[in-house]
Amino acid sequence: MSDDAIQVSGVVKRYGATTAVDNVSFNVAQGEFVSLLGPSGCGKTTTLRMIAGFVEPTAGALRVNDRDVTHLPPEKRELGFVFQNYALWPHMTVAENVGFGLKLRRKSRTFIREKIAESLSVTGLSGYEDRLPRQLSGGQQQRVALARALALEPQVLLMDEPLSNLDRALRVTMRRELKELQARMKMTTLYVTHDQEEALSLSNRVVIMNKGRVEQVAAPYELYENPATSFVADFVGITNFLEGSAVGVDGGSMGVRLRSGQVLRAVAKTAVTPGAEVRALIRPERVTLTTKPVDGENVLSGQVILSEYFGAVLRYSVRLDGGEILRAEVHNFDNFVETGAKVWICVLPEHLRIIPQEGQG
């Protein structure tokens, strides 16, 4: 027995010569909200569709609630699924859409009616029972799709970019509602998205995928603060990469020697052999920027080549003396720095991460 609601182990999907999903493994615990995040074509949707049974895996095993479902047809898997384009049956009313699965299970008429009413009230659609899908807005259709999945009380809910067809304002509202709903119903949820904001704000853990492989599985905070690969660092949030080689600096800390020869100190979190090619990773909002010369450790100097004013935040692109471009984001407490100004940038060692360059670890 295990606590995991979903276990994906070594799953592979090949279409002819192309490998869409390449040896993907991860688990989703009972009641957990996990997102599959990645750029389009990274295999996240294929992975979800394999769990739902719409796509047959080439290799690997899938377990849902400790039952091997790898070769089970979709109708035997007892999973809720919400489609990106809602996939409501156009010839059925809202009530018929929501009640279809219950009717197939030969539940009593009164039970079905109660269940439909309950699901629609949870999704805020009471009173819409007799409407047809085409008489509803996109947001309402998405709620019906959700109600249809919830009506069967699945232990596991799979969602394939359910909010991506909605406009931005509605997406944010629906996202909050979804989070509240999931927290209330404590339903294990696996959620596919290419929107990092969605993934970070909704999930307990995020599975980052790229080119059919899992790059990192971690909680949103870990993902942002301690990305395992430069892909993750780049995909989640905005990051500066400074290339250089690793150098050992006294005791517990590490350093990176930039091309300019300057050494930046970092707190070691991953083992890197001295001399290896590495990238130093600095989040734009983690730097301090001044127009007054500063001396000391981890100070870089450069010239502002672009300054953008956004009200609450100021964004600068700075060409460092070593030639690299560094982006900095500063809250609007200080004075606005004009393009062309000479600036000094300071990074604390704990905000500087060192990761091996791609292909070397």
Added chain:
Amino acid sequence: MIRRVLPPLAPALIALLVFVAFPMLWVVRTSFNELEAGAYIVDALTLDNYTRFLGDSWYLINTLWFSIRIALIATAISVVCAYPVALYIARTAGLQRNILLALIMAPLLIGLVTLVYGWIVIFRGGGLLNSLMIALHVYDQPVRYMWDIKGVVILLVYIGAPYVVLSLLDSIERISPFLVEAARNVGASRWTAFWKIVFPLTMPGLYAGIVIVFALNFSAFAVPLMIGDSNTQMIGLVVYREALLNNDLPFASALSVIMVAVNAMILMGMAVFFGRLILNRLEVKR
């Protein structure tokens, strides 16, 4: 609106008026005339031609009801034959699909007479089918397919089925595969998903196909003429016999009016039936 649309449509409208509306009106007018001494048409305003047909149970049973029945049977068989073909083609792509579509449409491109003679070669007494069946010892005596109502139905199906395939194909391809997956996900087997989701959603195509094929079958003329025997009293054929063999244009005109009217009534009935059944739900009402 009308002012803008009218000029470009004018040539077509004039052609319609000259070649369709006027002849139709002429037919309607002729249907009230009398035939004197079996040879001369006399202008009159009589309903005799109509009562001769509608008041005669032999005509009603052997021509009108017979035509409706044959048209319905041929339409039904066309649908049964066409549905699986359309489903199959919908799942193909590329070259395979183009070849299949070409094969489906080929009979529509060949002239009707050529088509029928092709079938006669296969189906006649000593034809390919009978020779094959006898060689395979399925039966010993040639079976009569042609010059019989069986042959008429076979050919009507052969001509009608491609229309049904094409109109169904359009409907099937509009159905998002996600709709079927959604049904499977909530517990429907392949079969249930087909009957509850795919089949109802193909109704618009099925309806269009049935309407085209029924109208063609009901007023069929060439096929019963070439294949039917003397008992094949399909209404279109009777119109031809009365007009061109018996020279009774007033009666033939009345028959034509009745044929068009019955056809229209049946099609309207189908519209109401399919509308109530499902189409009203699928189409946007204004």
